[in-house]
Amino acid sequence: MTIAVMKKIKPKKKPKKSTLKNKADTLWSKIIRINGYCERCGRSSGKLDAHHIMGKKGIMRYELRNGVALCFVCHRLKAHSESAKVVEEYLNWVKQYKVDDWEYLSQLRNETVTTTVEWYQDNIKRLTKILEDMA
Numbered sequence: 001m002t003i004a005v006m007k008k009i010k011p012k013k014k015p016k017k018s019t020l021k022n023k024a025d026t027l028w029s030k031i032i033r034i035n036g037y038c039e040r041c042g043r044s045s046g047k048l049d050a051h052h053i054m055g056k057k058g059i060m061r062y063e064l065r066n067g068v069a070l071c072f073v074c075h076r077l078k079a080h081s082e083s084a085k086v087v088e089e090y091l092n093w094v095k096q097y098k099v100d101d102w103e104y105l106s107q108l109r110n111e112t113v114t115t116t117v118e119w120y121q122d123n124i125k126r127l128t129k130i131l132e133d134m135a
Contacts, residue, residue, distance in 0.1 A: 020120035024062055027127035032067035034134055040074040040093060049075040053094055054105045059113040062123045064130070065101040068094065 032050035037043065051070045052060065060066050070079060078090045095102050113119065 014117060015121075017115070017117055017120060020117060020124060021115075024120055024123045024127060027124060027131060028062050028064070028067065031064060031127060031131055031134065033069045034131075035069060037069065038071035038074050039068050039097070040070055040078065040090075043071040043073075046071055051075050051079055053098070053101070054109050058115065059111050060105070060109060062127060063105070063108065065098075066105055068098070 029050035033048045036048070038048060048069045048071060051068050053066050053068055054060055056066075074090075078086055081087050081090070
């Protein structure tokens with residue numbers, strides 16, 4: 001006689017926001033760096049960083065127009081310089097290089113969003129599709 005063993009089916013766990021945030025951050029960064037060169041100085045060798053032009057709070061975090069690929073020197077020593085003059089020069093470059101994006105981001109930056117699990121999941125889907133379309 002055979003005895004059937006019933007497996008308990010566990011309900012699928014809801015993913016953690018932190019896990020989803022990390023995944024969405026990685027996708028956003030890949031898209032920003034996809035061209036393979038520093039958008040400020042043109043350097044194509046070495047590590048590139050994906051830099052948020054106007055910060056990464058809320059709705060701005062995964063906005064592609066809020067990103068620029070920078071080499072280490074342009075990122076750490078220009079965009080995040082301790083010298084206000086150097087940062088101002090960097091921001092002037094952004095305003096000239098990404099005129100339309102700067103204006104768009106200036107309007108968008110005051111909008112708020114509640115960062116729910118679903119919000120992160122939606123951004124992951126959107127960014128994944130964009131990355132696939134770029135390949």
